[in-house]
């Protein structure tokens with residue numbers, strides 16, 4: 001099928017590449033000319049494992065091309081909207097980019113009217129699909145579908161090629177059939193439903209995953225007080241098939257471009273209907289206080305951070321991505337600087353992004369280098385490069401052998417044997 005993908009960020013680029021790999025003729029559109037220029041040369045503007053190689057292949061095959069102007073895709077049967085829906089000042093989802101894309105589609109459709117589907121892949125408040133359908137009511141032959149995205153940064157391409165499920169919200173059977181044709185060959189359970197259901201499935205999924213994380217983070221605080229081990233507790237819980245092992249790890253709190261904004265958007269959406277989602281409110285509260293609780297664990301060992309050198313290992317909100325949006329590292333660095341500490345930070349990919357916000361700290365080429373002369377090292381993101389270290393050497397190079405493991409990812413036995421004082425999250 002002929003497909004246009006509007007917005008070539010984490011979701012749009014991955015969608016465009018995966019659809020092209022699945023045999024569709026895809027046109028990727030982005031407002032940012034420099035991004036389009038890079039993409040045409042086969043350079044991915046984002047770091048995502050395997051994506052650049054796949055991009056080069058589909059460009060060579062001629063199944064994917066990039067432009068800044070949507071009229072280049074005027075004969076597309078399907079328009080995917082993959083633009084950002086960031087948090088507005090009042091916590092609701094800002095639909096400015098989405099509405100801009102809809103108005104671009106309206107113009108292009110008037111130039112080349114035909115049967116087509118506008119698919120909203122961006123995460124949007126319940127009712128947005130109805131709103132967009134209303135805006136496009138004058139465009140004959142246009143249907144609006146909701147097809148939320150569930151990919152995880154760090155494994156985005158694989159998730160797009162082998163999704164856990166495909167959720168399609170439509171209001172007519174013809175649009176459902178076209179969407180089925182688009183995803184023909186992709187093995188995944190289908191949920192074909194209404195647009196509003198599809199939209200809420202996305203918000204509910206993210207809110208539930210955030211809930212699991214905050215539940216474990218709060219439990220980790222109790223575990224610390226009781227002297228129990230949250231890693232063992234999590235394992236014991238996760239083996240119950242009703243619970244499952246995913247998203248049961250305690251840490252420094254969730255970040256990224258989705259959970260923070262989607263949980264607040266869902267709360268605001270509920271409030272518009274006079275419903276208070278009290279559990280979700282607490283989920284956000286626990287998450288907001290988790291980095292501070294983590295630093296308290298450091299301060300129990302090192303009460304005065306003034307003039308102390310602290311190594312911060314890992315800056316992105318999770319490993320295998322360059323995304324630093326809402327990363328806990330940002331809050332931690334800020335708090336450390338406020339307490340008068342000197343920060344040396346390392347991240348395999350994310351340092352350049354963070355250095356724009358924190359030019360005053362030192363960025364090193366390796367985790368071991370960040371630890372040299374440090375009074376404590378904090379693991380904030382469990383990149384392999386931050387986890388697998390020569391502990392004896394690191395021990396020799398530090399001013400004080402204190403490790404505070406914000407991801408429970410360091411080998412606690414091995415580091416203790418190397419002579420470190422080791423503190424995990426909720427670990428005995």
Ligand code: NAD
Nearest residue numbers: 007008009010011030031083084085097100101122123149
């Ligand atoms: P992003 O900020 O990385 O990319 C958005 C892109 O859209 C940018 O390149 C921007 O230049 C472009 N854009 C904006 N308006 C445009 C227009 N009118 N025409 C063409 N291009 C335009 O965003 P993202 O992380 O890919 O997220 C996109 C949506 O998908 C959001 O709603 C997000 O909540 C949702 N989502 C994201 C993820 C994720 O892991 N990042 C996962 C699932 C869902």
